[in-house]
Amino acid sequence: MRVSYQLLRRFLPDLSLPPGEVAAIFLNQGFVVESIVSARDFFVGKLYAGTLEEAKREGAFSRCTVKVGPKVDVVLVSSWGVPEIGSKVLVGVENGVFLFLPVSGEKQKETIDFLVPLPTFLEEGDDVFEALVGDDVVFDVEVTANRGDCLSVLGLAREIAASCKIPLVLPEARYLETHIDHGFRVENQALHLCPYYTGKYIASLSIRPSPFWIIRDLILAGMRPINNVVDITNLVMLEMGQPLHAFDAAKIGQKTLYVREARENERIVTLDGEERVLRRGMLVIADALRPIALAGIMGGRDTEVGPATQAVFLEAALFDRVSVRRTARALGIRTEASSRFERGVDPLGVLQAASRAVALLVEEGCAEVAAGWLVGGEPPHTNREIRVPLDFVTGRLSCAVSPEESMRILEGLGFGVTLEDGVLLVRVPSWRSDVREAIDIVEEIGRVHGYRNIVSSFPSFPFDPGNVPxxxxxxxxxxxxxxxxxxxxxxxxxxxxxxxxxxxxxxxxxxxxxxxxxxxxxxxxxxxxxxxxxxxxxxxxxxxxxxxxxxxxxxxxxxxxxxxxxxxxxxxxxxxxxxxxxxxxxxxxxxxxxxxxxxxxxxxxxxxxxxxxxxxxxxxxxxxxxxxxxxxxxxxxxxxxxxxxxxxxxxxxxxxxxxxxxxxxxxxSVSLPLEFSLSSFPSVVRDIAVVVDVTTPWSFVASCVEKEVQKYAMALEEFILFDVFSGEPLPQGKKGFAFRLVFRAPNRTLAEEEVNAWVQAIKEGLKQTGRVVLREEMILSHE
Amino acid sequence: MIEEIEQYFRDFTQELAQVATRDELHRVKGKYAGRKSKFPVFLSRLKILPLEERRVVGQKLNEIKLLIEQLLKEKEAALLKEEKKEVLDISLPGKREPLGAFHPLRIVMDEIIAIFRSLGFRVEEGPEIETDFFNFEALNIPRDHPARDAQDSFYLEENLLLRTHTSPAQIRVMRKLAPPFRVIVPGKCYRRDAFDATHSPMFHQVEGLVVAPGISMGDLKGTIEIFVRRLFGEERKVRFRPSYFPFTEPSAEVDISCSICQGQGCRACGEKGWLEIMGAGLVHPQVFRNAGYDPEKVQGFAFGMGVERITMLKFGIPDIRWFFENDVAFLSSFKALR
Incomplete structure (x- = not known):
């Protein structure tokens, strides 16, 4: 979520902290600030007031001549986006080239949608950079998945207000209504996926470019300006976190808006020009004939607000977060609206946001506002109250936060609080669906009070024998x-x-x-x-x-x-x-x-x-x-x-x-008691060399030796093969093994004769196999 | 004359001291001990001295002569010994067995385990193939929850996946052991992230879980501070800041001060001054309920740290891919105790 310092000040008129300290508050309260960028970086460095000298109609476009002092440029502009001849328009100059949407990285195009109008009191050639952009900064704030309410300027401003103890002021949302007999109606057939759907008919609109202050807010937030109606819905979404959508009222068939599940393989072309094939269960807004919007995700192209639009149906609704998420993922779309609905919007803030948009439309477009709201469903009750003992707060947090401080923090965040016998009775505001139990209140207090105040300890523990697997x-x-x-x-x-x-x-x-x-x-x-x-x-x-x-x-x-x-x-x-x-x-x-x-x-x-x-x-x-x-x-x-x-x-x-x-x-893991034989009696060493066919493996000889050892219960300590040999003087097809036997008894000195008898037995045993010849008994060619 | 004899001896010792070879010794021997020495002259002069004086000088002369002969003999023996001595070139390479090296990730993992074991933690294991229930549901991350976005998973079947964190082991451990306990679970994890300098589809984590009555944020902070100082050094500072994990409440992200600027901000840490090393928090009551525990009776804290990240910070390794390439030039940097 990108938010500029000036936009925060719209909600926090008393904010005077430098941007660095604002960023520190965000960070300390759980919002990582990815970057702080000067607003200047979003625009080209030189902005001037230019004069529209001439506009010649060419089909849907007008060839406009714009003059800044001695310099003149000609550009093709969609006719709806051309102000009166002689008006002042915004001109950015980069490398001597005029840019009519003077945003960094923007290339000058052959044709553009509109010229950005400037107040008429400006003189041609006036440097308007400081006045329009000025010394502002943009915070890129990472909002965690539980804080849908902070995908809005309002939510982020509330965090700052709670920390700085300054008042939070909501923007004006007042307008006059007239009785219009428009005949529109809303039929909500999917209350399980859309508990509350509301809208208003607004007529006598003129579609124009937005004034610069709206364009500026949108650009700093990373959105593209389109036209005054669309821009206002987007701006209000940024401000209040409530996505809004405006349909061209003239294009809604039979003046009825149905909120319903899509039928299998129903199709809609969305605003981005893609044709989407829908599945049963996806939520759509439809007229009598066809879907006209993917609910909470993106509008349809057929009912898009364009230069010819004279009346709109302004939608403000609550869509089920799971439904929006599933549909958006299934279709591979992710929009500013869908990401807000996925994380939950304020059920009681719907009308407030819609009213703000209506007020801005009236302010900008001399619109006529139909009295009353068309409604399908009602906002769900959110009246959660949580009991939180004060010692639970200090105990879990390990810090001595006072009752007054706890109450002040919660009130600053919009919670209702009363204190009774050491227990906080906390009423959760409608926008904080993430706060469900006492421990959530502990986090709220801890967050604003500051994790740096947590007093470190080490868990006291009964003895644990532990394990080493x-x-x-x-x-x-x-x-x-x-x-x-x-x-x-x-x-x-x-x-x-x-x-x-x-x-x-x-x-x-x-x-x-x-x-x-x-x-x-x-x-x-x-x-x-x-x-x-x-x-x-x-x-x-x-x-x-x-x-x-x-x-x-x-x-x-x-x-x-x-x-x-x-x-x-x-x-x-x-x-x-x-x-x-x-x-x-x-x-x-x-x-x-x-x-x-x-x-x-x-x-x-x-x-x-x-x-x-x-x-x-x-x-x-x-x-x-x-x-x-x-x-x-x-x-x-x-x-x-x-x-x-x-x-x-x-x-x-x-x-x-x-x-x-x-x-x-x-x-x-089978650990038997060990048997030790640490004999200090002397050992007797004997080497034996044998010859066998090359095909006879060592294991044959070894097992034969072991058999004899077992048979006579010989006191054999070691049995090692130390040489394998072949070639001269051995004949072809033969190989020899030389091995060492080490005898030692645990309880006595072995007698020479005893060992000799053992060795003799082993030799006899080997010979009896018929496959082993003793090296000493072999007659070799040269002997 | 005694003076003269003594001078002769001094000359001899001086010359002898200069001798380095047997040839030179031979020359000195000829000059002081042979027929060409001065002794015959001294002897002839002795004869003309008065008797009393002759006795004294003669004795002296004899003493010196014997001494010279002895010194020559000693010198000769010394030279001979030196010639016979083998020349030891200790600069030649030693006879040795080649030494391999442990993988840096395993070095750090072993160290983390050793630190926590010394703090009384048990070491447990969990499977790498997990069910959706253990990996997500039981950890308070239901299907279609936006928190799943951060943990894009490799699925093997509808409800079977490669664990995206070691946290499912929390549930397994709670079901296996009875509180109070302190446990760490090291292991491999997988996320559907393409390889780049800081992401890998496979990585290692060490999960920690402490469950006992009355466990608080202070216990978590104290434990992590001890761990960080032991692993990174006493001078490192630790910062706790709020964050969000569905399975902890309150949740915290733990940062350590940059080794170069100690929190001031420098180029090495991207002007941030602090480096993120783990997520942590008190165990969410819902997780206790999911594991069959009563959150009114026991509390706990949990943490999970990325071993790759910690290893990169500890050794200044710039690219996570180096761990899995196993270039021997990289691995051999870890032969020495680090």
Whole structure:
């Protein structure tokens, strides 16, 4: 809502604060002032009184010659907008060019609607800038959704009045009525959507340009001047917050205005020239034949007030806010009127605003005003009274505001107040539908008294043991570990493109019904698309060795069932950071290692994880795996398809791992008492080397060793693979494993013979499988 | 003659002090300890001295000779040791593991959580896919309410959407816990905003909710002041000003003073002097009723802050999109403790 200081003063004649302090009051009472702009900035810098020398009729236009001193310009003006020859008109001069609507940013047009008339006492060439624009400023005030009443000069002025303790004065609204036998009537058939509809017949109008003071107010408020009748309805809407509409009375069929719901597919061409197709339930004003206005939103073009208009029907009504909002949104229109109705207008202010408009019309256009109002319905009763104990006010606000101050504030805002036994009895004014209960009154008092007066405290509280969720500790440990392992934590958008998800071979995913862009349509069912985007971004910027991870929700669906799951995604791209030395490239085993490390953090031994080769559409065959923990899928990973990398200009090799956190958390939350074995007896170390076929996996050898260990209840402390070898001197098709066994008993020193027997048992066990040969027993070619 | 011998020794020590290499040492050794030294001359002159004097001078001469030999030996050992010593170039790069970095949003989120936890708050969670009821209705934002304009939502189904704020967790928490409680709920939110320097379709919030009998605006203000000073530093000022949220009454917007001008207005803060960091207020009685609480018996305050905005202010990050690009050059700025 844009309001100028001078316009505020029309309601606050005693206002003397500088604009900066007025803005501070707005801010402190809950209205952010977006900007304070000098009124000068809205107009071109030089304004003069010009003389209309000549006007030659050319069809609907007149070729007008306007003179300012020695300079003369000729412009085509709609004939209705041309004053008498010899009149003074407004001329702005910018870069030597005449502007007849001298608004900043306005281009001079070939034809214009009207010349702005100036008082005749001015001399040609008079500099009228100071007199017309002067030292004014315009506040752009942000009005919150609950304060429809402040979408008006009146509402904003009331806020200032309450703060400054100065009187609020309403503008004049007096006029004389005559009896006219016009025959118009109103039939309100939709009282549920329009409780109160009223209007007045006004005749003998002459449509002219508005006087400059109205044009000035409209321009400063950001509206375009049209003609005196339309401008007056707009000005009064700005002043009072009540949208008004004037219909050309001659164009209303059968002199009857129906307030009714639209019929399905009924059509109307609105003032902006658009044809609107209506749906059942939208509220319209109609004559006997067709809709003539979208109620509370926009008038129809057929009944528009134009140069030929001689009589108008001036509408002032209360339209249901939800109805206006739904219709405006459905049709994609938002107007000054609709935004006011949406937030609610003052039900008891309807006639007052309409009267102000009538008075201005009489003042400007020697109009004849028909006696009485045509009415359909009645304004709803708003007689809300709220009991507010004073200690409730001070208690909730935490500040010592006195009873007198509280009453003064409420009265200043237009509330009726009486004080009885420490309880405020507050009568809510009709324009404050947002005030419903005692706490709302607390806010009103607090707002004007000032939030700076709230005394800070800290809530006193009984002891709360609090919580540290297991999940939070778990994810923090994992994040810390990965960062210390050299990976960067990423945060990517949960919304990804449909193509990226389809490329993963995922069929069931959740789509947004109303996406903003095709890049953000699907809720990610995997962290892959977002993280791959991070790799691409960094590749574009010339980097090629990075590790990333992200911890976040993925969104899954099975038919109509949706759920969220937290996952860890890891990308390893080429080498651990770019350094020239220690270039050990990342590979599938780094992924496996990371998962084992995460498992270790949670307390899962790597033996509990079951790995299986598994194909994924975006991972290279034979280099992709899935991991299971107790028959539950824990994660998957592998080498990303080189073709996918090429497609996106990513160089080198890329490895991806995705792990679900839920199964990890479940395991980690089982906290058994720990068994410690802190033996101080010496250990015995034995290494064994074996040779197998290349197709035999390490797990075969390992499980065989473990079986023997269990069978003989060996005191084995550690069992580590430390070398895998192949090639010379081993024959083709063979590979070797070297592993270390560390024995230690908790309660005694192990005897040499005992350990020897164990090692022998393990060796025998391995040999008996028929697939394992001891390295020491193998005869190699060169031996 | 004693004087002469002492002078000879002084000359020796002076020359020895200059020695830096074994070659030079060799030369000095020849000059003071070899056959070409002055000792034979001194010895021959000794013979002609009277007996009493000869004894004294001879003793002196012997002392000096031994001393010179010892010093030469020591010097030689020192030089030898120096030659054998390995040259340590400590300027070479260290052997190290590469260090990654936490994401700045997570750094700040963790810090916010830590501050509130230390103030006795619990940490709870809520789903990102929400129902219209929790996201709007229960928070006193009915359908067709103009307040919905500010929160354009991504819908998945008629009544299912991506939460536009963390506030629905207020209702979930109230249903889960019994008062009194202090809770924060961090998480992701979504609004139908196109990407620009200050808007993102996805962002993070931390919601706060305190419910107990007698909670007041002063409690809210005090709590937020402590939080702001802890997160931004003691010198920051906090300003409360009235605002409107359908689910709080009275409602407030919380500003902090600009780090550069401290409220005076400067170019960094667009001449405003203050920067908005969160919305807050007392829990609206209707929200209590919607959650099944009696607003006569308990009161509460709630707040919601945008983590992106706070992170941008804290680190001087000019563009919200940087958070989601994850350019490693940006991320690596957060390796150090900030």
């Amino acid at each position: 297991r999940r939070e500790s778990l994810s923090r440990r994992i994040r810390e570990h990965l960062v210390h392992r050299g990976l960067y934590e990423a945060v990517t958008l949960s919304l990804v493109s449909e193509g990226d998800v389809k490329a993963l071979g995922i069929e069931d995913y959740i789509k947004v019904l109303n996406p903003l862009s095709q890049d953000h349509v699907v809720l990610r069912p995997s962290l892959f698309p977002g993280l791959f985007g991070v790799v691409r971004t960094n590749a574009r910027r010339g980097r090629r060795c990075l590790g990333f991870f992200e911890l976040g929700h993925v969104f899954l669906r099975k038919e109509s069932e949706y759920w969220e799951e937290e996952r860890l995604g890891v990308f390893l791209w080429n080498y651990p950071q770019s350094s020239l030395w220690q270039r050990i490239p990342w590979d599938v085993f780094t992924l496996k290692g990371i998962l084992e490390e995460v498992g270790e953090i949670v307390g899962i031994s790597s033996r509990e994880l079951e790995w299986g080769e598994e194909p994924f559409s975006f991972l290279e065959d034979g280099k992709a795996f899935a991991v299971y923990l107790r028959q539950t899928l824990l994660g998957f990973g592998g080498k990303v398809l080189p073709s996918l990398l090429r497609e996106h200009d990513v160089e080198g090799e890329l490895y991806y791992l995705e792990v679900s956190l839920d199964p990890l958390e479940k395991i980690s």
